[in-house]
Amino acid sequence: MLHSSLATIDLLRQRFCDGGGDAQTLHDAEHYARVHEPGEADGGDLIAAAVLVPIVMRESGLTMLLTLRTAHLRDHAGQVSFPGGRCESGDASPIATALREAHEEVGLDPEQVEVIGQLPEYRTGTGFSVMPVVGLVQPPLNLKLDDFEVAEAFEPPLDFLLDPVNHQRHQIEIRGAMREYWAMPWRGYYIWGATAGMLVSLHRFLFAAP
Numbered sequence: 019m020l021h022s023s024l025a026t027i028d029l030l031r032q033r034f035c036d037g038g039g040d041a042q043t044l045h046d047a048e049h050y051a052r053v054h055e056p057g058e059a060d061g062g063d064l065i066a067a068a069v070l071v072p073i074v075m076r077e078s079g080l081t082m083l084l085t086l087r088t089a090h091l092r093d094h095a096g097q098v099s100f101p102g103g104r105c106e107s108g109d110a111s112p113i114a115t116a117l118r119e120a121h122e123e124v125g126l127d128p129e130q131v132e133v134i135g136q137l138p139e140y141r142t143g144t145g146f147s148v149m150p151v152v153g154l155v156q157p158p159l160n161l162k163l164d165d166f167e168v169a170e171a172f173e174p175p176l177d178f179l180l181d182p183v184n185h186q187r188h189q190i191e192i193r194g195a196m197r198e199y200w201a202m203p204w205r206g207y208y209i210w211g212a213t214a215g216m217l218v219s220l221h222r223f224l225f226a227a228p
Contacts, residue, residue, distance in 0.1 A: 034135030069102025125162030
């Protein structure tokens with residue numbers, strides 16, 4: 019398991035270093051994620067946001083830190099999400115937004131995060147332009163959840179999330195039109211929509227032919 023984890027970390031660093039393949043591959047990954055986000059934006063400017071895609075380097079294997087949002091929130095209530103949120107005027111970059119939001123939502127110390135790159139922009143049907151920031155997280159994690167926004171945090175194995183066998187395609191009817199989206203159910207958690215789409219984007223980014 020340790021050897022496999024180190025190989026995956028090396029692959030992550032290398033792919034972000036060399037750009038993760040050709041421009042067409044990255045464009046396809048962005049387009050694939052965007053067009054399979056259920057729903058449609060209501061028009062106007064998209065809201066800039068960023069999320070941290072936190073890969074936790076545990077001795078037993080790599081995991082992904084995800085959150086379950088509380089049921090009363092206005093945006094994406096009750097859904098599985100990466101830590102993240104809207105960019106604020108004081109944020110110097112999407113990286114700053116992602117690290118700030120992760121600290122505010124789950125108490126993740128920015129000093130424990132090695133940012134290694136960013137995935138293509140992800141545009142949601144609810145009107146957000148999201149920049150996924152990928153970081154390697156060094157345990158131990160002394161999480162402190164913001165109980166207004168986060169119901170719980172959990173860590174599926176990265177191997178499960180990156181295995182295309184677990185990337186399910188589903189459909190939903192919205193305002194008379196059928197929309198497709200990604201889903202990755204895991205142990206009672208329903209990972210879908212934007213979060214699943216960004217995980218598919220991560221898989222395509224890592225394993226696209228150079």
